[in-house]
Amino acid sequence: MERSEALFRTVLRLGDNSLVLGHRLSEWCGHGPQLEEDIAQANIALDLLGQARNYLTYAGEIEGKGRTEDDLAYLRTERQFLNVKLAELPKGDYAHTIARSFLFDAFHLPLQQALTKSPDERLAGIAGKAVKEATYHLRHSSEWLVRFGDGTEESHRRAQAAIDGLWMYTGELFAPDEAERTLIEAGILPDLASIKAEWDATVARVLAEATLVRPADGWMARGGKDGQHTEHLGFLLAELQYLPRAFPGAQW
Amino acid sequence: MSAPLTPQDVLDLLEQVKDPEVPVISVRELGVLRDVQLTADGVEVTITPTYSGCPAMDVMRTEIERTLHAAGIDRVTVKQVLSPPWTTDWISASGRAKLEGYGIAPPPHSADIRALKGAAPVVKCPHCGSTRTEMISAFGSTACKALYKCTDCLEPFDLFKCL
């Protein structure tokens, strides 16, 4: 794969991961289990949306066809989104939302940290902003996972069920596709195996503190990176893209 | 204009542009205003966001343009950069004092990795000065603030988060 095509797809994926997960978290706005958490999730969603804007703007520039962040967010179809499946799963109960955020954040933070050292200056600049935000996000999801896991019988049961159910979606985070392999070889993207090592350590530490059990690695879902998504993404996009689809070219 | 415009004139004018979320502190005191250049194409102002998703950036950009246009400077470009990333250490001494006067505890000094990793900073209540304070939530009324409460005067307050 050509370097520019690989960079386009990879930067698009970085944007899509943040955009799709950010949208999921925004679904808690006005529905949070307590006021502080409602505000926290809206703030985290906003951080992710900001990261998505930066990455999608850059992706549009790499592609060089004049597509803006809005064109990429609002006018692509489901199969053209390259995010991992973990990001698009429904929000579920609050334990499920926290468990998913934790599994993602534990990956996202070391990835952004490594990207700050990328020779691609734009990527390093965007990651330099994102890394500080991702630090707060991981802290937030870790604290809540511990609270649920080491909480009541009910909260423990729900947290363990969430981790068990989400586990098969974690393999995709660390399985590079052709575009990512091209950039890893070029030294632009960190080796995902090194990110996996950091993820394993964080997961082991936090699950232990939360008195939760790490599930055995079994079959892992793939395909999101290639545009083959779960049935949930289409519904998410129907809501996310409604306005620009219904009123093409609408301006504030 | 009679005398030729200098970058300092532009900076002085931009002192009027405030953070829309904390309207007592200017974009310069906040450290969001990074540079002013006079070029053949007019005035070029460089700003940087506090957070990736800071919704105030568009407002600040518009306000910068409006302020300079009102002063008779027609050709204005506002450029946004991400690097080096903004840190709370860039908030000026006057900015910190104004935050506190406004009821927002200024950020703990030096956005070093320790503070980010969670070593609890000593936070002074902006209402009574007590340091007996507790964090309620790491995420406050805006992305850049955390929510605290004072165990002496019992008032809640915002802390400008270390970044």
Ligand SMILES: [Zn+2]
């Ligand atoms: Zn007090």
